[in-house]
Amino acid sequence: MLTLTDLIEALTNTRPEMAAQVITEATVDSRQVIPGALFVAIPGEHVDGHDFVGEAFQRGASFAFIQRDLPDPFPTLNLRADFSADWLESLTRSPLCLRVENSLTALQQVARFWRRKLDLRVIGITGSVGKSTTKEVIAEVLGQRYRTLKSPGNLNNEIGLPLTILRLGSGYERAVLEMGFYVPGEIAFLCDLALPQIGVVTNVGTVHAERAGSQEAIASGKSELVQALPAAPDGVAILNYDDPWVRSMAQKTKARVFYYGLDPEADLWADEVEGLGLDGIRFRLHHQRETLYLRVPMIGQHSVHTALRAAAVGLVDRLTWQEIMAGLRSVHTQLRLVAVRSQNGALLLDDTYNASPESTLAALNLLSELDGRKIAVLGDMLELGPYEQQGHAMVGIRVAEVAETLVTVGERGLMIAAAARRAGLGAHKTVEFENCDQAIEWLRQQLTPKDVVLVKGSHGVRMDRIVAALQEVYRAEEQP
Numbered sequence: 001m002l003t004l005t006d007l008i009e010a011l012t013n014t015r016p017e018m019a020a021q022v023i024t025e026a027t028v029d030s031r032q033v034i035p036g037a038l039f040v041a042i043p044g045e046h047v048d049g050h051d052f053v054g055e056a057f058q059r060g061a062s063f064a065f066i067q068r069d070l071p072d073p074f075p076t077l078n079l080r081a082d083f084s085a086d087w088l089e090s091l092t093r094s095p096l097c098l099r100v101e102n103s104l105t106a107l108q109q110v111a112r113f114w115r116r117k118l119d120l121r122v123i124g125i126t127g128s129v130g131k132s133t134t135k136e137v138i139a140e141v142l143g144q145r146y147r148t149l150k151s152p153g154n155l156n157n158e159i160g161l162p163l164t165i166l167r168l169g170s171g172y173e174r175a176v177l178e179m180g181f182y183v184p185g186e187i188a189f190l191c192d193l194a195l196p197q198i199g200v201v202t203n204v205g206t207v208h209a210e211r212a213g214s215q216e217a218i219a220s221g222k223s224e225l226v227q228a229l230p231a232a233p234d235g236v237a238i239l240n241y242d243d244p245w246v247r248s249m250a251q252k253t254k255a256r257v258f259y260y261g262l263d264p265e266a267d268l269w270a271d272e273v274e275g276l277g278l279d280g281i282r283f284r285l286h287h288q289r290e291t292l293y294l295r296v297p298m299i300g301q302h303s304v305h306t307a308l309r310a311a312a313v314g315l316v317d318r319l320t321w322q323e324i325m326a327g328l329r330s331v332h333t334q335l336r337l338v339a340v341r342s343q344n345g346a347l348l349l350d351d352t353y354n355a356s357p358e359s360t361l362a363a364l365n366l367l368s369e370l371d372g373r374k375i376a377v378l379g380d381m382l383e384l385g386p387y388e389q390q391g392h393a394m395v396g397i398r399v400a401e402v403a404e405t406l407v408t409v410g411e412r413g414l415m416i417a418a419a420a421r422r423a424g425l426g427a428h429k430t431v432e433f434e435n436c437d438q439a440i441e442w443l444r445q446q447l448t449p450k451d452v453v454l455v456k457g458s459h460g461v462r463m464d465r466i467v468a469a470l471q472e473v474y475r476a477e478e479q480p
Helices: 004-012 049-058 086-091 103-115 131-142 160-165 186-194 215-222 224-228 244-252 303-316 321-328 357-369 385-402 413-422 436-446 464-470
Strands: 038-040 063-066 076-078 096-099 121-126 148-150 174-178 198-201 236-240 256-261 268-275 281-287 290-296 338-342 347-350 373-379 405-409 430-433 451-456
Touching: 004 103, 038 049, 038 103, 049 063, 063 103, 076 086, 103 160, 103 186, 121 131, 121 186, 131 148, 131 174, 131 303, 131 321, 160 174, 160 186, 174 186, 186 215, 186 224, 198 224, 198 303, 215 224, 215 244, 224 236, 224 244, 236 244, 236 303, 244 256, 256 303, 268 303, 268 357, 281 303, 290 303, 290 321, 303 321, 347 357, 347 464, 357 373, 357 385, 357 451, 373 385, 373 413, 373 436, 385 413, 405 413, 405 436, 413 430, 430 436, 436 464
Parallel strands: 038 063, 063 096, 076 096, 121 174, 121 198, 148 174, 198 236, 236 256, 256 268, 347 451, 373 405, 373 451, 405 430
Antiparallel strands: 268 281, 281 290, 338 347
């Protein structure tokens, strides 16, 4: 396990001879501190972690990285100074502040050092849509044989990924790490920390185009993962053959390329995909001369790509088909889209974590598979940049094909409604609101027990408030 000695060596290139003091985990949130933790005080735009060092120590933290002096007289060791014998006495104190030049940089430096001490295989995942779900399913598959750590939640950036790396100990054999992209060079930096040997790319969509600038820029940023992989045979790039942007990344890597998709040209491909509504999907899987029939509890036909990614990682890591299928069928797999009941019995499809044109189209496809009056409640999709008009229009066209009623929230939602009407959805079947509160009041009056309602929008629109206001806990055993 990570010790204070490791931490000092990572930051000073000096390894003091002292009794091992185990660091249980690292965190930047004082509310999540556990006894023996390292608290990393990072100054933010609105909140400064230095203001919570005292709270972190009260909760049991043993050490804290700080980059400025604190008003409270906590024992402090200045790691910016040269090593001296006086340090050893200071290192026996707890709690102890460790003064560094930059807290975040120190965290990343320790993570880089720690990763290189560990003998394990790292799977890096990136893409515009489906990273988190893919991470969960891959971890389920690998967990059938190996002790596997996965990124908690969506800790996929320059803070979250090093925190995850510091959770690793010598007992882990695999790590499945999600890698987000916002600016060029970010994934390359994360790969330098994590040293992935397997890279999985889900797709290249328009989400974050506002910051990245274009779909070409997004594709370039995502390709940093496959460029960072070791050369074959040690490195393997698992690429979506159905996405031209991803397929072409094969030209940018020295790793072995393994394609997945719905095209028979892929190394692993599926056909006869059938959506079973909330009961999952079934499909036929092909690899080399093998053909298997699978049914998995993943919602929506688009989930076949998630299953293919996880199966591909399993095959590359030499798992048996029995292990791969057990992982895919695992009841522990958690998906972001969940189904709950409203107070009057309507079925709510809660997919409010975030939204892009690609993920919204996939959710609408699921809505089309279910029985009942179909209502799409859609909010603004943010950060689409130059693809904003096109993305909302694409969604509106699909709504007209799937839903009987459209409810939009926000200024950009008007684009969805306009496109739906142009595609043939009657004007009396579209309702536009400025905010969630107005939509909640309308839905409370209109919903019936036979309705199936998809609720989706970017996180910043807070569409989750609509689900929270309408739902009640639904227990299947209470139904006749």
